[in-house]
Amino acid sequence: MRQDVVVMSHASLSGVSALRDVPLLRDAVVERGSRWVYSAGFNVPAVAGRRELPVSARIDSEVADLRRLVRGGARVALLSHQGDGPASAAHLGHVADYLGHRLGTRVQYVPAAVGGEAVDLAHTMAPGSVTVFGNTRFYAGEQNNDPQLAAEFAKLGDQVAVGGFSKAHRAHASNVGILAHRPAFLADSVVREVTALDRWAGTDESHYSVAVLGGMKREKVEVGLAYLVDRYDLVIAGGVVLNALLRAGGHSIGGSFLGTSADRMVAAARMVRSRPRRAELHVASEVFVRAAGNRHADVRRARVSEPIPDADMIVDFVLEPWALGRLSGSRGRPVRCLLAGTPALYVDGCRATTDVILGAFALQGDNALLLGGDTVAELPWSGRRSAGGGSALTFLATGSCPVLDAMRGRPVSGRRHA
Incomplete structure (x- = not known):
C-alpha cells in the first residue's frame, strides 16, 4: 500500500522521551550540492518485469524525506540492504526503478557501495539527484558493525540522514557505525514510527x-x-x-x-x-x-x-x-x-x-x-501497523533502539540481531 505522509509538528514530539537530544532531519539545512548518505531500510522483494512492488511500504514511507533532500538540491547516496549476509544478498536495481517512479526522476543504481568508483560517483552526482548504491549486505562487515566498513560507507557523503526504522534495532555499519564519522539527522520516517509507538x-x-x-x-x-x-x-x-x-x-x-x-x-x-x-x-x-x-x-x-x-x-x-x-x-x-x-x-x-x-x-x-x-x-488487517517488526518490538520493550542510542551519543547495546 502506498503511503504519502504528513509531517508532524514539534509539539507532537514533546512527550516522546526517546527523541530527546536526537538531531532531526527536519531541522537540518539542506544546501544545493551538499552530499548526503541516506541510510534506508528498503528490504523489499522484486517481481520480474514489474515496476510496482508487492510490498512497498518501507520505500513509500521515506519518499517525503528523500523528496525534501532532492528539492533542496542535495546529492543523495542511498544505502540499503536485502538478504541475510553476502550469500543471500540481492542487487537493488528494482529499488532504484521504483524509487525513481515515486520521485518522478531517474534514480541510478550502481552495484558497489565502497571503493574508488563508488566514491568518485558520489562526488560527481548532479545536485538534486539520488543514486542507490550496492546492497550493504554484500559486505561481510555490515552486520558486525565493522568500523572500517563504516568508514568506507561514510566516504559517500558529508552528512547522514538515518531512515529505515525497520532496521533501527540493528547496530550495523551502515546505520550505526557510520555515525562515528559524519554528523547525522533522524528522518521523519523514523520519527513518525517512534511517536506512534510511544503510546504502546x-x-x-x-x-x-x-x-x-x-x-x-x-x-x-x-x-x-x-x-x-x-x-x-x-x-x-x-x-x-x-x-x-x-x-x-x-x-x-x-x-x-x-x-x-x-x-x-x-x-x-x-x-x-x-x-x-x-x-x-x-x-x-x-x-x-x-x-x-x-x-x-x-x-x-x-x-x-x-x-x-x-x-x-x-x-x-x-x-x-x-x-x-x-x-x-x-x-x-x-x-x-x-x-x-x-x-x-x-x-x-x-x-x-x-x-x-x-x-x-x-x-x-x-x-x-x-x-x-x-x-x-x-x-x-486494515487498522494500525508499524513498518518495523523487530525494531518496533525492541522500542516497546526497552524504550529505545541502537540507532537512537547512537544518535544521542550513548553506548549501543551489544545485542546482535540478524
Missing part, C-alpha cells in the same frame, strides 16, 4: 494491555517475551514463542520450529517461566499439529501433555476462554493490544485462533496495533 510503550494503568507474540525470529523470545511480561497485563504466546515456552516447560514439541538458536530461546523462555512477572502468561494447553514439512497434511488437535511425534509440528493453538475474555475487555478497562509476529501458520490455512484474536483487536479500534514486519503482512 511502558506500563499504562488506565488500560488493560495485551501482547500477542508469534513469528519465527528469536527476538520475539529474547526481546519481546523477556521484557513485555514485565510491562503488559497479558502476554499470549504463539509461533516460536509458544514452542520455546512449551519446550522450557518440559513438553514435547516434535519437529516444531525453534530456529538455529534453539538453546538460547529455550533458556530465555525458561527464565521467564521461573521468575516473578507482571503479566499473566497464556501458554496453550491444547494445540493443533500436522506432519512437518507438509502444508497439505491433515491437522489434528492435541494436548500439550501428550508427546508430539518428531515427525509432527505445532501449527496453531487453542486460545483459552479466560484469555479471550481479558482481550475483549471484561476487566472494566479499555484494552491496549499489540501483535508481533503471526501466532500460527496463517498462510498455510491455520487461521482459527489468529482470526479470533484479530476480531477481538478490531473491537479496540485505534488501541490495537500490528507490528508490521514481514510475517504479519499476510494478515487481513
Whole structure:
C-alpha cells in the first residue's frame, strides 16, 4: 500500500522521551550540492518485469524525506540492504526503478557501495539527484558493525540522514557505525514510527494491555517475551514463542520450529517461566499439529501433555476462554493490544485462533496495533501497523533502539540481531 505522509509538528514530539537530544532531519539545512548518505531500510522483494512492488511500504514511507533532500538540491547516496549476509544478498536495481517512479526522476543504481568508483560517483552526482548504491549486505562487515566498513560507507557523503526504522534495532555499519564519522539527522520516517509507538510503550494503568507474540525470529523470545511480561497485563504466546515456552516447560514439541538458536530461546523462555512477572502468561494447553514439512497434511488437535511425534509440528493453538475474555475487555478497562509476529501458520490455512484474536483487536479500534514486519503482512488487517517488526518490538520493550542510542551519543547495546 502506498503511503504519502504528513509531517508532524514539534509539539507532537514533546512527550516522546526517546527523541530527546536526537538531531532531526527536519531541522537540518539542506544546501544545493551538499552530499548526503541516506541510510534506508528498503528490504523489499522484486517481481520480474514489474515496476510496482508487492510490498512497498518501507520505500513509500521515506519518499517525503528523500523528496525534501532532492528539492533542496542535495546529492543523495542511498544505502540499503536485502538478504541475510553476502550469500543471500540481492542487487537493488528494482529499488532504484521504483524509487525513481515515486520521485518522478531517474534514480541510478550502481552495484558497489565502497571503493574508488563508488566514491568518485558520489562526488560527481548532479545536485538534486539520488543514486542507490550496492546492497550493504554484500559486505561481510555490515552486520558486525565493522568500523572500517563504516568508514568506507561514510566516504559517500558529508552528512547522514538515518531512515529505515525497520532496521533501527540493528547496530550495523551502515546505520550505526557510520555515525562515528559524519554528523547525522533522524528522518521523519523514523520519527513518525517512534511517536506512534510511544503510546504502546511502558506500563499504562488506565488500560488493560495485551501482547500477542508469534513469528519465527528469536527476538520475539529474547526481546519481546523477556521484557513485555514485565510491562503488559497479558502476554499470549504463539509461533516460536509458544514452542520455546512449551519446550522450557518440559513438553514435547516434535519437529516444531525453534530456529538455529534453539538453546538460547529455550533458556530465555525458561527464565521467564521461573521468575516473578507482571503479566499473566497464556501458554496453550491444547494445540493443533500436522506432519512437518507438509502444508497439505491433515491437522489434528492435541494436548500439550501428550508427546508430539518428531515427525509432527505445532501449527496453531487453542486460545483459552479466560484469555479471550481479558482481550475483549471484561476487566472494566479499555484494552491496549499489540501483535508481533503471526501466532500460527496463517498462510498455510491455520487461521482459527489468529482470526479470533484479530476480531477481538478490531473491537479496540485505534488501541490495537500490528507490528508490521514481514510475517504479519499476510494478515487481513486494515487498522494500525508499524513498518518495523523487530525494531518496533525492541522500542516497546526497552524504550529505545541502537540507532537512537547512537544518535544521542550513548553506548549501543551489544545485542546482535540478524
